[in-house]
Amino acid sequence: MRLTNFSDYALRMLMFAASAGDRLITIEEVARAFNISRTHLNKVANTLTRSGYLKAVRGRSGGLVLGCRPEMIRIGDVVRLAEPDFALVECFATGNQCALTGSCKLSGILGEAITSFQVTLDRYTLADITPTPKDFLGGPSPPGRTGAANKTKSFSTPDAFSVGDEP
């Protein structure tokens, strides 16, 4: 049983942003910190920005910052936003051809299990999992670094409204 990389990266990006506080962060910085693809993170950032979890500050000294307080961001909400679906088995998805559809009692039990999973995640917010900068391998970001320090970086904000940025 897996979550998509999209969910994994969305959670990591929010944790990184929360850890940075008011400092503007860049996608390149998150990609480097976690050693993951900038292209994937760009799509994740677009989704998080459109949903208000991140705020994009445009321009050469721009970057990303949390769009609301970490206490307001429930882990369950982020996972529900980022996962394409919770179609545990065929009968939860479109195009289902299972011979038992309509009379199957398994789907109700699996649905109950998914609810338990999500209820647990809903008990926690980003504030509960915000790391400190020194929790990142490779050490903390330079102290006092601000968005202005990113002036020479391109792609400091997500390519908003680009094609193919859905989860």
Place this chain on the structure above:
Amino acid sequence: MRLTNFSDYALRMLMFAASAGDRLITIEEVARAFNISRTHLNKVANTLTRSGYLKAVRGRSGGLVLGCRPEMIRIGDVVRLAEPDFALVECFATGNQCALTGSCKLSGILGEAITSFQVTLDRYTLADITPTPKDFLGGPSPPGRTGAANKTKSFSTPDAFSVGDEP
């Protein structure tokens, strides 16, 4: 979030066997009822047989039958047997390279959510989800059909001990 097809098919095969009661069933019959691959079901049947959930009766009139009472088969146990892992995100899997490993509080929360999921499944057994033969689209199996009726079928039991039969 998905379960593997292996888990889906394991649950369906057990439901089909439970529905048949003492009658011997064949892999071909299950494949036809659910319109799924006989090759995949063969691997599933091997795993279920090795674990004692199914019993294979060999020979030309052979087939498969539940290895224990449906009340003894917990849904959570079947899913734990069939899923290769519950590595929701990278840090649960081998080869993890996440920069936060060791100090991350997210993994504990995801672990708690997986436990909630499994605890819910553990409340139910195969007896709770056993369909009646008429629940299958295409109507019930012929009444009174026994393993002997399968005499002309090849591959009526799983190819036990074949290579590549792991989940």
